[in-house]
Amino acid sequence: MPELPEVETTLRGLAPHLTGQQVGDVIIRNPRLRWPIPADLPELLRGHTIRRMWRRAKYLLVEFDHGTLILHLGMSGSLRILTGSAPALPHEHFDLLLQNGTLMRLRDPRRFGAVLWHEGDIAAHPQLASLGPEPLEKEFTGDYLYAATRKRKAAIKLLIMDNHMVVGVGNIYANEALFRAGIKPQLAAGKLSRERCTLLCKTTREVLRAAIKKGGSSLRDYVDSDGKQGYFQQEYFVYGKAGEPCRRCGTTVKQIRQGQRASFYCPHCQR
């Protein structure tokens, strides 16, 4: 279930293997992801060179001279590098073969992910055009968050998970960032002071950075690994801890539902 740190780690793992390489072939075993994988992708990519790989929100972008391959891991997707001819296992829907024998393989049991092709300005792509700032870039500041949440009655947790507000903050890290900031997830976003916005901005970056750092240490297993990527086994303060004592104060961690998703918080530490 990739959140931004997993996507970033995937990017860092893939980029050295793919950048500068020429595509030999594309294999689509099952095109039925969130949107169909374009059937003409093999013809589009064969012989073309990967110029650059980068990330916007949770979209992985593989740039060619004539367009961009957009990859999204959805909820259960993972990408890994293989060499030689590895037989495909169930749920391994898509391969990008390079002329040097390297193979990038997409596995996505739940098929919420996506493989798309876009020609022209990638920033104009419908899926990318209306995204908010990257949480780890300098545009995401306390002042920005403060301004963007004024008069908003929605719960702060829902808003920091909203890609128009800031991208890449999934359920786990939203819960953890709010705990670290001492902010109750149900609090109406518009009621946050500027100071608390600044703090939340800071803790959001902290939890994401810490997770990326953890992910980096598992990168050595990237090639020819068994492919089990999953979450980095990080110690969470509140996520998944309903009924357990808060690690900070001992109060029982509560679980509620917001926007059909589980929220966890400490009623004592978070106000």
Added chain:
DNA sequence: CGCCAGGCCTGCACGC
């Protein structure tokens, strides 16, 4: 067996 997990798009209802 049924339910839940999760990202994120789409569509609906509402109010200014």
Added chain:
DNA sequence: TGCGTGCAGGCCTGGC
């Protein structure tokens, strides 16, 4: 009218 906002539904399968 049109937009921003706030909800809810839907897509999937593995694991409990």
